[in-house]
Amino acid sequence: MTHINPPVQSLKSLIIASAFALLLAVIILLSAVLPAEYGIDPTGMGKMMGLSALSAPTKDGNKALAITCPVLPPQTINQAAGSTETIQKETLPQWQDSVKIIVPAGEGLEYKFHLVKGATLDYSWTTDGAKLYFDFHGEPKGDKTGFFKSFKESTDNQSNGTLTAPFEGSHGWYWENKTRSPVAIILNTKGSYRILGLL
């Protein structure tokens, strides 16, 4: 015999099977899928297992990432190589934005802003003590050759000034921490820009 008809289950086992499938699906959805995918966490399990960190605010935000350069959601920033912590604007009235960036030991990272041509960026940053190698530079929008223009390159524990963008594109710092412990940077900025964040 090469063909077997599927067995027909009894009503009782049908109900048990369906109820079990539904129950298991609901449990997995509530405890894992929804927290991880959408940040919906009715049971608190997602937070307990750290799944909530996986979810970006919206799907559209994720999609736009590959096409334009939107603001990185806070969760993503915390996930990146370093970690940042936005400080309330109200406490620092003279600046528009203030961000704390942690550069891990022995690593480098970039923090960028999008500026149109002629836009200005006032900045001031200080580390918690250690000196970092940094390169303040800009990359023209749409350039794929890897070209960048350096505005300031040095090793220091602070820097401040004003940049008037020579072209439209992403402008910001590359910091490299050559020490054996993480270094925190407080970066204050003001001007007409869009934050691209950690790259």
Next chain:
Amino acid sequence: MTPTTQRPAWLISVPLFLLLLSLSPSVFAHGVDANTERFLLANQGLAIGPFLYIGAKHMVTGYDHLLFLIGVIFFLFRTRDVLTYVSLFTLGHSLTLLFGVLNNVAVNPFLIDAIIGLSIVYKGFDNLGGFRRLFGFQPNTKIAVMVFGLFHGFGLATKLQDFSLPQAALWKNLLAFNVGVELGQFVALLFILIALDFWRRHESFYRFSAATNTLLMTGGLILFGYQITGYLING
């Protein structure tokens, strides 16, 4: 009892080889991964090879398609039956994919994926004999497979349209994509068939068939809940 047909060795080695080639760390339902997205956005014109590959990859890595296929062929023991059902699924899939993209028919992808989740639940329930037990008759399984094939195709059409594909050589690219989908389906099917064929030789296949189809229903329900929530939030 079970058929003890001898499958030639290449039936096993070819898919294993392909699996190694295509082993990718990420699996997507109807989504398109970042590399593919970049390619689709940048591509202007005829690109048979890439579209073939994207189509095949979509099928091999799309867990919703795979679960549905497992459900469909779970109780199909004859090669001829497998071919018939898979061809019907393919026909449905291809029709809506071509029609959808060429006529710019866009359906909300969350809803489509939710329906695909339900198609898995349906098939699991059907395999438990649920329709015969509850309603005393078996809905025509061939028509059901064909109809769900139509939905699976719409899901794909909607996804591809997000990339506003260039009109030049559109239908050729689509055709390449579609052929890729069939190739991918063929490869995926080989894996499933080999695994099922092996399992059917053991008593446990019959003992656990109800449990397996219950889990299939669970998987479908999870996909359904996932997509419906997505629809409510973002749709």
